[in-house]
Amino acid sequence: MGVPHAPGLANFNGKPVVPPGLTISPQSKLTAADLVAMIKKSLPSFFASLFHANRNRIVVWEGGAIPAGVTIPEWFDNARYAVNSGVWHLTTGTVNIDDATPAPVGQKLAGDYEDGDLPIGGKRETGIFVGDTIPTMPQSTITLTERVTDENAGGGPKSLLRRPVTDKLPGESLIVLGTRFRDVAHGGPEIPRSDSAIVETFFHELAAHAYLFNEGKDASHSIGNGWKTSPVSVADVVAQAVYLYFGSMDETPLINQATVNKIPPDGGAGGP
Numbered sequence: 001m002g003v004p005h006a007p008g009l010a011n012f013n014g015k016p017v018v019p020p021g022l023t024i025s026p027q028s029k030l031t032a033a034d035l036v037a038m039i040k041k042s043l044p045s046f047f048a049s050l051f052h053a054n055r056n057r058i059v060v061w062e063g064g065a066i067p068a069g070v071t072i073p074e075w076f077d078n079a080r081y082a083v084n085s086g087v088w089h090l091t092t093g094t095v096n097i098d099d100a101t102p103a104p105v106g107q108k109l110a111g112d113y114e115d116g117d118l119p120i121g122g123k124r125e126t127g128i129f130v131g132d133t134i135p136t137m138p139q140s141t142i143t144l145t146e147r148v149t150d151e152n153a154g155g156g157p158k159s160l161l162r163r164p165v166t167d168k169l170p171g172e173s174l175i176v177l178g179t180r181f182r183d184v185a186h187g188g189p190e191i192p193r194s195d196s197a198i199v200e201t202f203f204h205e206l207a208a209h210a211y212l213f214n215e216g217k218d219a220s221h222s223i224g225n226g227w228k229t230s231p232v233s234v235a236d237v238v239a240q241a242v243y244l245y246f247g248s249m250d251e252t253p254l255i256n257q258a259t260v261n262k263i264p265p266d267g268g269a270g271g272p
C-alpha cells in the first residue's frame with residue numbers, strides 16, 4: 001500500500017511539506033510533543049520517523065521513500081490520512097470505570113473539553129469507553145448522533161481552540177483520548193493508562209473511526225465488543241488490526257486499582 005491519500009507532499013529540496021495536521025486542544029493533558037514521543041516509542045523506526053510535533057499540531061510526513069521490505073499496514077495509512085486531513089482536533093479525558101450506569105459516551109469518557117464542547121446527542125450507553133470520535137455539525141442538524149456543534153467551536157484565526165468552519169476549511173471535529181481511569185461516583189484516584197494503551201486508542205480512533213468519517217463511510221462498530229475476536233464492520237476490521245498490533249493489553253488491573261469499593265474476593269460482606 002503506497003502513499004496514496006494525502007495531497008501535496010514534497011517540496012523542491014525533497015523535504016516533506018508540513019500538512020495541516022491534527023491539532024491538540026490547550027485543555028489536553030498531553031501536548032502534541034508528549035503524544036508524538038509516546039507514539040515514537042511504540043512504533044518501528046521508519047513509522048516513528050514520520051511523526052512530528054509542530055507547536056500544537058501532530059503531522060505525519062509524506063512523500064519520502066518507503067524503505068525496501070517495509071509494508072505500510074492499512075490502519076497506519078488510514079491514521080496518517082486522518083491526522084493530515086486537517087479536520088480533527090484532539091483532547092484527553094477521564095475514563096469513568098462505572099460500566100453499569102447508562103450515560104452518554106461524552107460523559108462516561110469525560111473529555112478535557114473546551115467551553116461549549118461537551119458533546120450532545122447520542123444514545124445512553126453502558127460499558128467503559130477509552131476513546132471517542134465525535135463529528136462537528138451545525139446546531140440545527142436534526143440527528144440523534146453524538147456530535148459537537150460548529151457554533152460552539154471556540155477557535156479563530158489566532159486561537160488554538162477547535163477551529164470553526166472557515167471559507168477555506170471545514171470545522172474541526174473532536175477526538176477524545178482517555179488517559180486515566182477514575183471511579184467518578186466515589187471520588188476515587190486517577191490511575192493513568194499505560195503509554196502503549198493510549199497509543200493503541202489513538203490509532204483506533206484515527207484509523208477505525210476518523211478516517212472513515214473523512215471518507216463518508218460507516219464509521220461504527222457492529223454491536224458489542226465483538227470486534228476484538230470476530231470483526232464485522234469495516235471499523236471492526238481496522239480496530240482489530242490495531243488491537244492485535246499493539247499487543248492486546250489487558251487493563252483490568254488498572255481498572256481494579258481505580259475502583260474504590262472493591263468487592264471482597266469471597267463475594268461476602270466486607271469487614272469493618
Ligand SMILES: [Zn+2]
Nearest residue numbers: 204208221239
Ligand atoms: Zn471504536
